[in-house]
Amino acid sequence: MSDLVRKKKPATIAVHAGRAVEAHQGAVNPPVYHVSTILYPDVATMEERGTRPFEGMTYGRFGTPTTFALEEAVCALEGGYRSVAAPSGLAAITLVLESFLKHGDHVLVTDSIYHPTRRYCDGHLKANGIETTYYDPLIGAGIADLIRPNTKLVFVEAPGSLTFEIQDIPAISAAAHKRGVVVAMDNTWATPLFFKPFEKGVDLSVQAATKYIVGHADAMMGMVTCANADLWQIIKMRAAALGLGVGAEEAYLALRGLRTLPVRLERHQETAILLATWLKRRPEVLRVLHPALQDDPGHKLWRRDFSGSCGLFAFVMKTKDKKDVDAFLDALQLFGLGYSWGGFESLAIPADPGIKRTVTGWDPGGLTIRLHAGLEDADDLIADLEQAFGRI
């Protein structure tokens, strides 16, 4: 069934991938397997299964039918060879870095990277003799000049989740592959629905499934999807070596969220564009950072490579006075003040404190607020923004 499903359109894949009703007595959803120990009927079977520990259930840490179903569904949507679940998005990212970098190696990371990823590079990788060079997210094919003999990995993320710069991923991937360098991408913003990483040259796609795949702000989960069997083997072996297993309930919740991802994302997308367009006309707003808007600097590349946009974008206030921004944020009633995003609810944060650049400047001309457009009525959200502007 799975090969048949993979050829369908994304909404159909989201509903049918990873389903094995015959294995679960007809139940539409896989049961939540709470398991550590697997029992074997005899020593011969035990020893034989030990030679292929990652096929089927051999030990709870290596996966259960619940996690296999989630991995199969995410993989089918991403269009990869096979996925590995991790306990959080950041765990999926560090798993990729751990798997491909050792003492003496070099990694290229976008300057617009999710900040905890940067912290890991500057702290843990550096302490272990692995050097990170940050690159301008607009570098494109120019990344070739930064590749050294010991460069093992390029880590891209597009758009950046605070500045929303789009990268030329096909050009970066082509330059990396010419030198035998693996390309990993944090694909959380677009989700597997709006960016097809493996068609654009990416080798490993990371999802912070905590965001849109879980979709209800009630579980943490990360996924690494691999382009081929060799990469999957490396990632799976490392996940096993590190002892990364995922919780049974969390895997179930992520799979449950994934089933409705396409319909939710359509609404997140539509509402975010409505809000962004409305914000552009406000006298208090200097700029809106949203690649789906026609005058956005990343729009052309976004149109070429992406098939949609999610609910996350930002806008720059004209004011440079933090008090104004704080007053605006404090006045919001429907937008919660909270990190993270991808749930059904609208959120807002002051973005500037999280924008940590080291090679390219970032001065958009005022203070930046990031919004997540939830599934509320768009008119109500606009009315909420309007009354909050009134408090400045």
Ligand SMILES: *Cc1c(COP(=O)(O)O)cnc(C)c1O
């Ligand atoms: C939230 C986030 C992560 C990390 O996901 P967690 O599940 O919170 O660890 C990684 N990348 C991006 C772009 C994110 O927004």
